[in-house]
Amino acid sequence: MNALSTVTIGQSQTVVHLATDQQNVMRKLMALGIMPGSSLVLEQRFPSYIIKVGHTRTALDGETAASIFVE
Amino acid sequence: MNCHQCPKNNCTNQKSPGWWKLFRKTPRALELSSQDAQIALVGMPNVGKSVLFNRLTGIYVTVSNYPGTTVEVSRGLAQIGEQNVLVIDTPGMYSLVPISDEERVARDLLLKTSLTAVIQVVDAKNLGRMLPLTFQLIEAGLPLLLAVNMMDEAHRLGLKVQQKALAVELGIPVILTSAALNQGIDELKSALAKCLPSERVAIPA
Amino acid sequence: MxxxxxxxxxxxxxxxxxxxxxxxxxxxxxxxxxxxxxxxxxxxxxxxxxxxxxxxxxxxxxxxxxxxxxxxxxxxxxxxxxxxxxxxxxxxxxxxxxxxLQETKRTQTSLTETLHRFTVNPLTGFPLLVVILYFGVYKFVGEFGAGELVDRIEGFYEGQINPIVNQITAQIIPWQSLQDLIANDYGIITLGIRYAVAIVLPVVATYFLMFSLLEDSGYLPRMSLMLDRLFKSMGLSGRAVIPMVLGLGCDTMATMVTRTLETKRERVIATFLLSLAVPCAAQWGVILGLLAQKPAALMVWGGLITAIFLAVGYITAKLLPGSSGGFYMEVPPLRLPKLRNILTKTWIRMKWYFWEILPLFIWASVFIWIGRLTGLFEMIIRGIEPLVAAIGMPPETAPVFLYGFFRRDYGAAGLFDIQQQGLLTGNQLVVAAIVLTLFLPCIAQLQMMIKERGLKTTIAMVLFIVPFAFLTGYCVNLGLTLLGVNL
The missing domain is CATH 1.10.287.1770 (Helix Hairpins)
Structure with a gap:
């Protein structure tokens, strides 16, 4: 299990865990299609995280991105 | 993003802006009787609900290329078949459980209004991400139609949508549209016409 | 089934x-x-x-x-x-x-993809942001809209329309006092409508045109993600970037759009900053025009307002309880905007704006007329003159601050008139511009604030803003004098 802050940029990753106790953060991520089982590509980390799921790009701040763990 | 939506909300202008429009729009609004069918446009943010609303009603609401442009409900009349139908444009929502205020607006409208039809607009490029909302709308027992929008952009990405298969799997009418190019609007209208209670058909003796 | x-x-x-x-x-x-x-x-x-x-x-x-x-x-x-x-x-x-869904071909890196990378890569994205602000906002809206266009329309209005109006009114209305309602220095047509059409409209039109272009291209969400970190320090998130940029066009519209912010705390901070330190296009456009000849004065004004925006945001974020909402935003594909859509949108916004402000401008003319006729204005102006004098202003500017209460841009437009007469020094211009920028928002924005945030919050904000605006003016004036700076 790896945090997004450590994975290689541009490689497809499978989400395994969402580590947050905030309902809202969880809901947001799920609404954007980010949940255990879905695959994503991390495109950049600064100034914001940009994640691509399918054909959707999403920008996230560091704290929100920190709750995503991939295989 | 749009203040001019506040005057527009109820078809008539409340205040000073565009007083000349009062003369044009009020009569249209008055034509609406309480028995008229109401349909709502719903869907995730930035899928083209407002463009479709423009196409159906001829009323302009601000459209932008970013999620969250529409923050209020807009209403307008559309001619579907022989009938006047009240079309309601809603702010985007990701799921039936609202996260933000404008999502709550859309959800509460669905929850508390009796609607003749609900059109869920989805982005063809991101169909997989949009379908969970479709499932929820079907679960809620709403009279749902699916408008698979932005087909032009999907084509450019080399994506093909099997319209029939999707309709069969979901058990609801599915229409492919490119609202920005005015494609598929007629198909959508005729699919809508089938959902409306039929006109008082004169039954020959 | x-x-x-x-x-x-x-x-x-x-x-x-x-x-x-x-x-x-x-x-x-x-x-x-x-x-x-x-x-x-x-x-x-x-x-x-x-x-x-x-x-x-x-x-x-x-x-x-x-x-x-x-x-x-x-x-x-x-x-x-x-x-x-x-x-x-x-x-x-x-x-x-x-x-x-069938994918028939693998997508290769296309032009839009390359462009997207260019806009969000920090090495290219930040310079691009500066370039867009410089050319889009400063050059196009500031120099072209507020400079060129205002000069021409204003010149035409003063040269062609006002004399005719004055002449006709003088002929058909026998009473001087009634003539003043329509024409002459403070008339509805010669002052109210002139401000609206000749000074405010060109600025707002060019700003909305530029904003629509940014909007339809899909650049704004990219701007949000680039500025998220900066906005976090003010208790806001990248989501607030769009309302703030819109606020540089019209604060009333922007206040309404703060609804898209996630937490109540964010909405309060955004509303507060919009009403204090985000001048609307009409306002900063006119101020830019005023200070255009004095780059140093312009720098002082711009630097100070930006500093106040950041500092007050930072302090408010520290004082208000609660945490800022997380940032998440879909980034739509970049699209080539369609000219027709941009023009329609600009037109609709302008129409809304114009009909929103025109009655206020006309009312302002009427109030001024009544006020002058009854001597009430004289009294109020007398009353605020010491205040105005305290920030180093000549007494002629007192009415400007009074008008500024009707609308901030109306005040700015009044300042424009006084400056044309050559009554103000560089220092005085800067101080007046700062005070008017910070000063109360226009009546429309106040209404929107009450509607969106409630009466109590709005009153609290107003009670802070008015003294703060004058105090800042006082300090700036004092500072400039003590340092012996002549802008």
Missing amino acids: TSQVLYQEPIEEAIASLETWIDNHRQSNLFREYTFSSRSLALLLLQKDPSLWSALKQDEEQCREVEIVLTVAQNKLEYPVNLAIAQTRQQQARRLESIV
Whole structure:
């Protein structure tokens, strides 16, 4: 299990865990299609995280991105 | 993003802006009787609900290329078949459980209004991400139609949508549209016409 | 029949018992007005839907029943209930997508893709942001709109229309006082409509044109993600970037759009900053025009307003309890904007804006007329003259601050008139521009603030803004004098 802050940029990753106790953060991520089982590509980390799921790009701040763990 | 939506909300202008429009729009609004069918446009943010609303009603609401442009409900009349139908444009929502205020607006409208039809607009490029909302709308027992929008952009990405298969799997009418190019609007209208209670058909003796 | 999603066993069990429970309570106040199926309502309860639960909480008995069902289901599951529900839906969605969606060719890196990278890469994105602000805002709106266009339209109005209006009124209306209502120095047509049409409209039109272009191209979300970190320091998030940029066009519209912000705290901070330190296009356009000949003065004004924006934001964020909402935003593809759409949108916004301000400008003319006729204005102006003198202004500017109360841009436009007469020094211009920028928002924005944030919050903000504006003016004037700076 790896945090997004450590994975290689541009490689497809499978989400395994969402580590947050905030309902809202969880809901947001799920609404954007980010949940255990879905695959994503991390495109950049600064100034914001940009994640691509399918054909959707999403920008996230560091704290929100920190709750995503991939295989 | 749009203040001019506040005057527009109820078809008539409340205040000073565009007083000349009062003369044009009020009569249209008055034509609406309480028995008229109401349909709502719903869907995730930035899928083209407002463009479709423009196409159906001829009323302009601000459209932008970013999620969250529409923050209020807009209403307008559309001619579907022989009938006047009240079309309601809603702010985007990701799921039936609202996260933000404008999502709550859309959800509460669905929850508390009796609607003749609900059109869920989805982005063809991101169909997989949009379908969970479709499932929820079907679960809620709403009279749902699916408008698979932005087909032009999907084509450019080399994506093909099997319209029939999707309709069969979901058990609801599915229409492919490119609202920005005015494609598929007629198909959508005729699919809508089938959902409306039929006109008082004169039954020959 | 439509296909339903089947959830995991424990969830289906919970749905079944909740469905029965809901069916039994269908006529109660809780569910009567809802149109959704019982299955759907059961799922909403399981997902802890905030509004359903707050209604449920009115009856502790009911609440406990539902909670028990939820706990039983949760104990049998590996993931939280709402995650499990979402996952099942997502799996079903993905399965269905794989059946109905075919990808015929692999997408290669296209031009829009390259452009996207260019806009969000920090090395190229930040310079691009500066370039866009410089050319789009400063050059196009500031120099072209507020400079070139205003000069021409204003010149035409003063040269061609005002004399004719004055002449006609003088001929058909015998009374001097009534003539003044329509024409001459403070008339409805010669002052009110002139401000609206010749000074404010060109600035606002060019700004909205530029904003629509940024909007339709899809650049704004990219701007949001680039500035998220900066905005975080003010208790806001990248989401607030769009309202703020819109606020540089019209603060009233922007105040309405703060609704898209996630937490109440963010909405309060954004509304406050909009009303204090974000000048609308009409205002900064006119100020830019005023200070155009004095680059140093312009720098002082711009630097100070930016500093106040950042500092007040930072301090407010420290003082207001609560945390800032997280930032998440979909980044739509970049699109080539369609000229027609941009023009329509600009036109609609302008129309809205114009009809919003024109009556206020006309009313202002009428009030000024009544005020001057009855001597009431003289009294008020006398009253604020010491205040104006305290910030180092000549007495002629006192009316400007009074008009500024009707609308900030009206005040700025009045300043424009005084400057044309060559009555102000560089220092005085800067101080006046700063005070007017910080000063109360226009009446329309006040109404919107009350509507969106409530009366109490609005009054609190106003009570801070007015003294703060004058105090800042006082300090700047004092500072400039002490340092012996002559701008």
